[in-house]
Amino acid sequence: MSNPPSTGLRSWLTTTDHKRIGTLYFWTAFAFFLIGGLEALIIRAQLAQPDGSLVSADTYNQLFTMHGTTMVFLALMPMTAAFFNWIVPLQIGARDVVFPRLNAFSYWVFLLGGLFMNASFLIGAAPDGGWFGYVNLTGPQYSPGLNIDFWVLGLQILGVASLAAGFNFIVTILNLRAPGLTMMRLPVFSWMTLVTQFLVITAFPVITVALVFLLFDRTFGTNFYVPAAGGDPVLWQHLFWIFGHPEVYILILPAMGIVSEVLPTFSRKPLFGYTVVVYSGVLIGFMGWGVWSHHMFSVGLGPIADSFFAAATMLIAIPTGVKIFNWIATLWGGQIRFTTAMKFAVGFIAMFIIGGLSGVSHASPPSDLQQTDTYYVVAHFHYVLFGGTVLGLFAGMYYWIPKMTGRLLSERLGSWHFWLTFIGMNLTFFPMHFIGLLGMPRRIYTYAPELGLGTMNLVSTIGAFVIGLGTLALVINVLWSRRHGEPAGPDPWGGATLEWSIPSPPPPHNFDVIPTVTSRLPRWTTEHPAAPSAPGSAVHVPPGSWWPLVAAAGLPIMASAVVTKLLALVFLGAAVLVFGIYRWAYEPFEV
Amino acid sequence: MTHATSMGLDSRKLAFWTFIGSECLLFGSLISTYLVYKGQSVVGPYPHEILNIPVTSLSTFDLLASSLWMVLALAAVQRGDMKWAKIWLLGVAIGGLIFLGFQVYEFTSFVHEGLTLQRNLFGASFFLLTGTHGAHVAVGVIWMLTLWVQALRGRLGPQNAITVEIAGLYWHFVDVVWIIIFTLVYLLQ
Ligand SMILES: [Cu+2]
Numbered sequence: 001m002s003n004p005p006s007t008g009l010r011s012w013l014t015t016t017d018h019k020r021i022g023t024l025y026f027w028t029a030f031a032f033f034l035i036g037g038l039e040a041l042i043i044r045a046q047l048a049q050p051d052g053s054l055v056s057a058d059t060y061n062q063l064f065t066m067h068g069t070t071m072v073f074l075a076l077m078p079m080t081a082a083f084f085n086w087i088v089p090l091q092i093g094a095r096d097v098v099f100p101r102l103n104a105f106s107y108w109v110f111l112l113g114g115l116f117m118n119a120s121f122l123i124g125a126a127p128d129g130g131w132f133g134y135v136n137l138t139g140p141q142y143s144p145g146l147n148i149d150f151w152v153l154g155l156q157i158l159g160v161a162s163l164a165a166g167f168n169f170i171v172t173i174l175n176l177r178a179p180g181l182t183m184m185r186l187p188v189f190s191w192m193t194l195v196t197q198f199l200v201i202t203a204f205p206v207i208t209v210a211l212v213f214l215l216f217d218r219t220f221g222t223n224f225y226v227p228a229a230g231g232d233p234v235l236w237q238h239l240f241w242i243f244g245h246p247e248v249y250i251l252i253l254p255a256m257g258i259v260s261e262v263l264p265t266f267s268r269k270p271l272f273g274y275t276v277v278v279y280s281g282v283l284i285g286f287m288g289w290g291v292w293s294h295h296m297f298s299v300g301l302g303p304i305a306d307s308f309f310a311a312a313t314m315l316i317a318i319p320t321g322v323k324i325f326n327w328i329a330t331l332w333g334g335q336i337r338f339t340t341a342m343k344f345a346v347g348f349i350a351m352f353i354i355g356g357l358s359g360v361s362h363a364s365p366p367s368d369l370q371q372t373d374t375y376y377v378v379a380h381f382h383y384v385l386f387g388g389t390v391l392g393l394f395a396g397m398y399y400w401i402p403k404m405t406g407r408l409l410s411e412r413l414g415s416w417h418f419w420l421t422f423i424g425m426n427l428t429f430f431p432m433h434f435i436g437l438l439g440m441p442r443r444i445y446t447y448a449p450e451l452g453l454g455t456m457n458l459v460s461t462i463g464a465f466v467i468g469l470g471t472l473a474l475v476i477n478v479l480w481s482r483r484h485g486e487p488a489g490p491d492p493w494g495g496a497t498l499e500w501s502i503p504s505p506p507p508p509h510n511f512d513v514i515p516t517v518t519s520r521l522p523r524w525t526t527e528h529p530a531a532p533s534a535p536g537s538a539v540h541v542p543p544g545s546w547w548p549l550v551a552a553a554g555l556p557i558m559a560s561a562v563v564t565k566l567l568a569l570v571f572l573g574a575a576v577l578v579f580g581i582y583r584w585a586y587e588p589f590e591v
Numbered sequence: 592m593t594h595a596t597s598m599g600l601d602s603r604k605l606a607f608w609t610f611i612g613s614e615c616l617l618f619g620s621l622i623s624t625y626l627v628y629k630g631q632s633v634v635g636p637y638p639h640e641i642l643n644i645p646v647t648s649l650s651t652f653d654l655l656a657s658s659l660w661m662v663l664a665l666a667a668v669q670r671g672d673m674k675w676a677k678i679w680l681l682g683v684a685i686g687g688l689i690f691l692g693f694q695v696y697e698f699t700s701f702v703h704e705g706l707t708l709q710r711n712l713f714g715a716s717f718f719l720l721t722g723t724h725g726a727h728v729a730v731g732v733i734w735m736l737t738l739w740v741q742a743l744r745g746r747l748g749p750q751n752a753i754t755v756e757i758a759g760l761y762w763h764f765v766d767v768v769w770i771i772i773f774t775l776v777y778l779l780q
Binding site for chain 1: 596597598600602605606609610612613614616617620621624627628631632633708709711712715716719
């Protein structure tokens with residue numbers, strides 16, 4: 001058996017092992033999470049008092065734009081990808097994803113896209129048009145600099161990474177399930193991954209087109225969004241939010257999946273209403289496509305459109321609410337163990353309820369008109385994306401990192417992490433509801449003392465630094481436990497799903513023998529016999545490959561052509577991409 | 592190397608179907624934009640002044656025919672008749688090249704008549720839509736030529752007919768998209 005190299009830089013650059021790629025995603029997303037968090041802290045420091053003067057208005061624009069863009073595309077989505085990579089193949093009893101080299105390609109494209117976008121800081125021209133990049137602010141007339149070019153091209157590159165991963169994971173989940181693992185026995189996390197990836201492959205082409213129009217307007221002088229030529233800036237809003245609302249579910253569904261694994265394990269009860277939770281997730285995926293214009297009520301689309309999208313938005317709260325009841329019912333009467341993972345999962349439910357309720361409050365157009373573009377909206381989506389997605393991801397870290405590293409995280413530090421984060425986020429974001437309703441607009445770099453919002457803003461800023469302390473506890477915990485954490489053993493929590501049946505960390509081929517599944521909770525419902533010892537040398541582990549990295553490198557080279565105005569780079573980048581793909585296609589590589 | 596898959600469907604083929612689903616949204620967005628912007632241009636040339644239905648019907652017919660050659664190529668590969676497989680694969684590639692030739696001719700004559708990317712919304716949305724489709728055809732041509740070279744070197748046979756089948760899926764999809772574009776852009780002005 002030809003094992004790939006297992007240490008050294010080369011082994012990481014050429015790896016096609018889903019676990020190693022998951023680890024790469026984890027650390028990269030973690031680093032971007034810290035960068036995005038740092039941007040948030042500077043924003044909050046600037047707003048701590050009226051007439052703040054820490055940063056200029058220009059810098060402030062770059063900070064909030066990059067905070068949003070970084071958190072959505074470079075921190076949260078890739079962190080969910082880290083869990084998809086690590087956990088999905090283990091949960092479905094597979095030795096890897098279906099296309100390991102495509103998986104490596106996704107990671108490298110993501111990394112290079114993230115670096116490309118952040119390289120803009122080096123020349124002092126970071127994107128500054130908001131994470132939603134509304135035209136005509138982002139058009140050539142009002143944003144002549146390179147800032148928006150970096151944003152447009154960076155997102156295009158990142159889109160390629162997401163799409164490639166989407167195809168890979170859909171096919172992996174549909175096609176590589178262990179014998180007996182029917183769709184209705186599939187762990188909820190894997191189910192939510194599947195729904196998420198369907199949203200990815202259908203939502204990203206839409207923003208791709210929107211971005212191409214913007215790129216053409218900026219680079220080639222077309223008039224897609226230019227009103228004087230008959231173009232319509234609202235077209236951008238439609239295309240962006242047709243992508244943007246499903247994107248919200250792309251961010252939250254994986255967290256819902258994580259929580260649906262953590263709650264049953266630490267309640268020692270099967271998930272209440274598995275079928276309903278799964279179908280609600282699928283329904284959310286479908287309905288997520290019909291609500292985008294609730295981001296555009298203030299445009300004035302007319303009563304019919306407004307009523308339709310208001311009704312659809314209120315309806316989508318139903319499957320979400322159903323899930324919340326299922327989670328609470330799972331806790332009911334369970335033997336609850338309040339581990340850190342469990343604390344974060346329960347915190348997720350509580351915070352997500354608040355975020356969901358404030359969301360319903362701007363499903364109604366008249367109410368939304370009072371709230372739109374104020375801090376109320378900032379409060380809402382941070383309860384959903386921080387209180388929901390981030391807390392869910394933290395739950396996932398405490399639950400699955402022991403599987404990844406073989407060592408438990410410290411529960412003591414974990415407790416500090418949880419309480420600092422939980423208290424900090426409520427201090428930060430709860431006052432924003434009032435700050436917004438009292439009239440403070442979003443994306444304003446400072447405010448007058450006469451508004452009387454100084455105290456609440458100060459509280460919010462203190463809260464943000466408390467979250468920062470909590471995050472520090474997490475960083476210390478993750479680094480410390482790598483060496484000093486207690487050995488986890490294969491199954492530290494008594495989990496029900498297949499990933500807990502193999503050693504931690506798992507061997508390169510995961511399963512000595514592919515398991516046969518007979519129930520939804522394979523480790524709870526059957527006596528688990530010791531895994532039959534397998535002829536280890538017969539398990540084939542695919543070798544590494546350089547070509548995904550080479551092919552990925554072609555994309556940022558092509559994108560550089562726009563910001564350097566060197567046409568030759570397009571051809572060079574395309575040549576690198578095509579060369580990489582051909583070598584990849586002709587490489588003898590068996591999975 | 593074949594594995595038993597949960598769905599009983601080859602993984603590459605399944606992946607390709609998801610890719611086609613994704614592409615539908617891409618072309619859907621481009622076509623929608625074209626339709627939304629129809630009649631919004633503030634200066635000419637306008638579609639009815641410039642679109643040449645007879646010429647484009649010819650190129651459409653050529654692309655349709657190439658889909659038939661594709662079917663024949665796959666059938667030949669599957670039954671191991673590599674002589675005809677090579678002929679039909681090359682036929683598909685040439686059909687695609689002829690289509691691209693028509694498109695180059697169309698684009699240059701439009702530019703001569705004053706319709707450029709920058710001229711008006713019709714120009715921008717038309718060139719971007721049909722250009723994206725043309726780029727897909729170009730990728731398909733390269734793919735077909737690659738398969739043809741493989742066949743010449745004796746590396747293509749019934750055992751890897753699946754690669755031809757997937758290339759065929761792509762080709763038929765690109766063809767279907769063109770039928771939609773031809774109908775919506777050229778016929779229903
Ligand atoms: Cu929305």
